[in-house]
Amino acid sequence: xxxxxxxxxxxxxxxxxxxxxxxxxxxxxxxxxxxxxxxxxxxxxxxxxxxxxxxxxxxxxxxxxxxxxxxxxxxxxx
Amino acid sequence: xxxxxxxxxxxxxxxxxxxxxxxxxxxxxxxxxxxxxxxxxxxxxxxxxxxxxxxxxxxxxxxxxxxxxxxxxxxxxxxxxxxxxxxxxxxxxxxxxxxxxxxxxxxxxxxxxxxxxxxxxxxxxxxxxxxxxxxxxxxxxxxxxxxxxxxxxxxxxxxxxxxxxxxxxxxxxxxxxxxxxxxxxxxxxxxxxxxxxxxxxxxxxxxxxxxxxxxxxxxxxxxxxxxxxxxxxxxxxxxxxxxxxxxxxxxxxxxxxxxxxxxxxxxxxxxxxxxxxxxxxxxxxxxxxxxxxxxxxxxxxxxxxxxxxxxxxxxxxxxxxxxxxxxxxxxxxxxxxxxxxxxxx
Numbered sequence: 001x002x003x004x005x006x007x008x009x010x011x012x013x014x015x016x017x018x019x020x021x022x023x024x025x026x027x028x029x030x031x032x033x034x035x036x037x038x039x040x041x042x043x044x045x046x047x048x049x050x051x052x053x054x055x056x057x058x059x060x061x062x063x064x065x066x067x068x069x070x071x072x073x074x075x076x077x078x
Numbered sequence: 079x080x081x082x083x084x085x086x087x088x089x090x091x092x093x094x095x096x097x098x099x100x101x102x103x104x105x106x107x108x109x110x111x112x113x114x115x116x117x118x119x120x121x122x123x124x125x126x127x128x129x130x131x132x133x134x135x136x137x138x139x140x141x142x143x144x145x146x147x148x149x150x151x152x153x154x155x156x157x158x159x160x161x162x163x164x165x166x167x168x169x170x171x172x173x174x175x176x177x178x179x180x181x182x183x184x185x186x187x188x189x190x191x192x193x194x195x196x197x198x199x200x201x202x203x204x205x206x207x208x209x210x211x212x213x214x215x216x217x218x219x220x221x222x223x224x225x226x227x228x229x230x231x232x233x234x235x236x237x238x239x240x241x242x243x244x245x246x247x248x249x250x251x252x253x254x255x256x257x258x259x260x261x262x263x264x265x266x267x268x269x270x271x272x273x274x275x276x277x278x279x280x281x282x283x284x285x286x287x288x289x290x291x292x293x294x295x296x297x298x299x300x301x302x303x304x305x306x307x308x309x310x311x312x313x314x315x316x317x318x319x320x321x322x323x324x325x326x327x328x329x330x331x332x333x334x335x336x337x338x339x340x341x342x343x344x345x346x347x348x349x350x351x352x353x354x355x356x357x358x359x360x361x362x363x364x365x366x367x368x369x370x371x372x373x374x375x376x377x378x379x380x381x382x383x384x385x386x387x388x389x390x391x392x393x394x395x396x397x398x399x400x401x402x403x404x405x406x407x408x409x410x411x412x413x414x415x416x417x418x419x420x421x422x423x
Contacts, residue, residue: 047249053308054311074256075228075233075256076203076205076208
């Protein structure tokens with residue numbers, strides 16, 4: 001199972017801090033497309049980390065079953 | 079430097095010593111924004127004996143600040159934040175220099191302001207200000223310590239440290255709308271935790287000890303006590319030049335005359351104090367004094383034009399920039415102000 005963590009406003013939109021997803025060793029773009037559709041997330045409103053490393057989503061990497069994905073966005077407050 | 083008794087407990091640390099205390103004394107740190115983050119960071123920087131501390135903020139103390147901006151008390155309401163902060167910090171440590179600038183950081187003053195310091199602390203509360211600080215620091219070659227809050231969560235990182243990754247490497251493009259503390263709500267303790275982490279990075283960078291949060295985003299959740307560190311690298315495709323800086327941060331103010339504004343849809347925004355004369359009466363008028371605009375802009379509509387005026391035009395420009403920073407798009411400063419408007423209505 002893939003673990004997905006959500007932070008800040010993204011967590012408000014998903015209504016979850018984290019969840020597990022069935023994984024078939026797919027490309028990250030497929031995982032993200034599924035999440036974007038499920039939670040109506042816009043392109044460019046979040047950054048993606050795999051195993052705590054921010055990634056360039058245009059370099060469509062494969063994710064394995066034990067990977068932890070995080071979706072995070074910029075905060076404004078101070 | 080004053081008597082070492084004041085600093086003896088930190089000098090006793092083998093990682094600090096007299097040499098470290100000298101480094102603190104020689105350091106020049108600028109804190110941009112003396113709100114929630116600034117109020118957490120500043121007392122510790124001052125108390126540690128950092129020799130030169132600059133504070134820049136154009137805001138005044140309001141009652142809704144007091145639950146988290148602990149440098150201010152009830153009697154300070156209405157006073158410029160930087161003047162009060164300077165007074166309190168001077169009382170805390172009279173041996174250091176504190177330079178207070180009662181102004182907001184803008185595209186016009188950012189470069190010359192950051193140039194005078196070794197290290198910058200970002201204590202602002204809008205996304206636009208964070209890009210402005212980033213770009214000014216990159217152009218001036220200064221590292222800066224970032225913190226930002228969303229409700230109970232905080233992000234902390236050090237950008238542009240020894241030519242390391244910048245804010246734009248982490249967040250290449252601004253989100254459409256990220257809410258401020260005024261909009262999203264915040265506990266004083268959340269913002270203080272973030273400020274403490276910032277102050278701790280400042281100490282480490284000056285003293286040259288420990289590992290600096292460069293290329294790392296620390297994300298702390300105050301509700302779960304969970305802490306994550308995300309790593310990111312420098313994006314060499316992102317170039318900031320003086321030209322791109324001017325284009326993005328020194329935008330011209332759009333102006334319109336009253337007759338044209340009246341013929342179009344939109345609202346008029348009077349940013350004067352309520353009691354100022356002449357009183358202007360228009361059907362679609364909202365009055366928010368410029369000092370309260372930061373806390374109250376949420377009540378303004380985003381789907382229509384806003385025509386801003388005051389007594390002379392000066393405060394309307396401040397209000398315009400503040401709203402533009404908060405992603406209001408359809409803004410105009412009225413060419414006429416209250417004394418002229420009185421005769422046109």
